[in-house]
Amino acid sequence: MSVTGNIKVFSGNAHRGLAEEICHYLTCDLGSASTNRFSDGEFNFQIEENARGADVFIIQPTCPPTDQNLIELLVMLDAFRRASAERVTAVIPYFGYARSDKKDRPRVPITSKLIANLIDTAGAQRVLTVDLHASQIQGFFDIPVDHLFAAPIIVDYFQNNPIENLIVVAPDTGGAERARAYAKRLNTGLALCDKRREKANVAEVMNIVGDVEGKNCLIIDDMCDTAGTICKVAEALHKSGANKIYACFTHGVLSGRAIENLSASHLKKIIVTNTIPLCEKAEQLRAEGRIEVLSVAKLLASAIKSIHDETSVSSLFI
Numbered sequence: 001m002s003v004t005g006n007i008k009v010f011s012g013n014a015h016r017g018l019a020e021e022i023c024h025y026l027t028c029d030l031g032s033a034s035t036n037r038f039s040d041g042e043f044n045f046q047i048e049e050n051a052r053g054a055d056v057f058i059i060q061p062t063c064p065p066t067d068q069n070l071i072e073l074l075v076m077l078d079a080f081r082r083a084s085a086e087r088v089t090a091v092i093p094y095f096g097y098a099r100s101d102k103k104d105r106p107r108v109p110i111t112s113k114l115i116a117n118l119i120d121t122a123g124a125q126r127v128l129t130v131d132l133h134a135s136q137i138q139g140f141f142d143i144p145v146d147h148l149f150a151a152p153i154i155v156d157y158f159q160n161n162p163i164e165n166l167i168v169v170a171p172d173t174g175g176a177e178r179a180r181a182y183a184k185r186l187n188t189g190l191a192l193c194d195k196r197r198e199k200a201n202v203a204e205v206m207n208i209v210g211d212v213e214g215k216n217c218l219i220i221d222d223m224c225d226t227a228g229t230i231c232k233v234a235e236a237l238h239k240s241g242a243n244k245i246y247a248c249f250t251h252g253v254l255s256g257r258a259i260e261n262l263s264a265s266h267l268k269k270i271i272v273t274n275t276i277p278l279c280e281k282a283e284q285l286r287a288e289g290r291i292e293v294l295s296v297a298k299l300l301a302s303a304i305k306s307i308h309d310e311t312s313v314s315s316l317f318i
Contacts, residue, residue, distance in 0.1 A: 003028055006053060006086070007308050011035075012060040012072040015277050018093065018297055019059035025301035031056075035072070043068075045075050047083055055308050056085040057128075059300075062096035062115075063276040064255060070096060070115065074122040081123030089307060090124040093275035093296060094223075094251045098133035101140075116140035128303055130275050130296055131222045131250040146313050148303055150250040150273050153294050155185045157271065158218070163246070167191055167215045171233045179220045191217070193233050213241035223251035224272070227258040231265040238266040251275050252291075254282050262290075 003026045010031035011019030023030045032048040058080070060073040073090060080088045100111035112134075119127065120143055127145045132138065138145040158166075167189040170179035176192055183190040191210030217237050224230055224247070234245045245266050252272040254262075259281035262270060270291045272278075278286060278293065285291040306313045 003305050003308055005308065006055060007057070007304075008049075008051060008054045008085075009057045009059065009304070010047075010076065010080075012058070012069065012076055014060050014063060014069040014072065015093070015274075017277060018061075018274055018295075018300075021295060021297035022059060022301045022304065025298050026305060033076075043072050043075050045072070045079055047079055051080055052084040053086045056080050056088045057091050057304050057307075058088065059091045059093075061092055061094035061276055063094050063251075064253065066096040070118075074118055077119065077122035077124050087125050088123055089126040089128055089304075090119055091128045091300060091304065092119075093130045093300065094253075095129050095132055095137065098137055101134040101137055112137050113140040126307065128300065128307065130273075130300070133222055146303055146307065148296075148299055150275075150294075150296055150299070151181065151185070153273065153296060153299060154248055154250075154271065155182065157294055158186055163216050163218065163244075165215050165243070167210070167212055167217055169193065169210075169212070169217050169219045169233065169237065171219055171221050171229050175221055178222065182218075182220050186218075188218075189215075193236060208236055208240045212237055214243055216244045217242045217246065219245070219247040219267075221247070221249045223253055224249045224258065224270075225253045226256045227254065227261040227265070230267070231261045234266040244268045246271070248272070252278060252282065254279055259285060 008031045009023050010033055013035050020030055034046040034048060036044045038044050058076050062070045077088055097111040097115050103110055120141060125143055127141060130148045131150050132147055138147055168179050168183040169191045170176045171193050180190055191212050194207040194209060219230055219233055230247050237245050246269050247267050248271040250273050273294045273296050275296055282291060303313050
């Protein structure tokens with residue numbers, strides 16, 4: 001997957017390990033830049049090599065600490081714009097603030113639209129991201145957005161590590177389409193949780209729609225924050241007679257008491273991708289074999305190569 005021409009890949013402080021893995025697949029070096037901070041916490045960024053006329057890709061998920069990583073991305077975009085880069089692509093494996101995508105209550109912001117405006121204004125000419133919480137966020141940008149999916153990586157994992165008597169479970173009605181796509185590709189049945197959320201980060205499972213008794217269940221979601229939803233779904237499945245229960249999500253935010261919740265849950269194993277670096281507590285669960293991490297580096301590297309070579313990226317949108 002070697003790339004040629006004037007291409008440069010840079011990284012902020014959010015997930016340097018993923019950036020290095022992407023460069024490994026592209027057989028190129030990670031760009032040299034200073035990503036330090038002043039003593040008061042301000043981001044002090046400087047590009048340490050010539051970027052004039054280059055096709056620049058900045059790897060920076062806006063994961064926790066979200067505001068800090070977002071500001072880093074904006075500052076880096078501005079630096080490369082002022083350094084006369086030919087094109088600057090913001091590679092955002094995890095797009096923060098994606099849950100605030102509509103005005104569903106009085107006097108609330110549509111923050112994901114605001115973030116899209118900031119990224120555009122800062123100098124991004126293209127965005128590459130993975131599994132947006134809401135697909136319509138692509139329309140919040142006035143620049144091209146390549147929206148990749150982790151599904152091929154996850155499906156491939158379960159095809160190589162099959163689970164007998166499997167049924168895919170959507171944790172809520174909003175995730176039904178995603179779960180249906182996984183069920184179709186894994187040739188399994190589909191169940192659904194009817195969930196009512198009274199307030200942010202608090203979920204209550206009301207009912208399981210579908211026959212899960214005696215079956216091994218795979219809960220599919222795009223992200224896991226406090227793990228409240230997934231743990232309550234697992235509890236409901238257990239009460240409904242499910243056998244072994246697995247969970248799979250693209251973005252492992254795992255904030256608050258997420259690790260404690262997952263540790264005490266009925267979940268046998270959790271599959272997550274590395275769009276976000278695992279927190280220290282999650283690494284302990286990984287050491288115990290309860291969390292397994294799949295890499296999106298090759299997927300992102302393929303997309304970066306296609307964008308740089310001006311070839312179709314549509315084959316990756318599956």
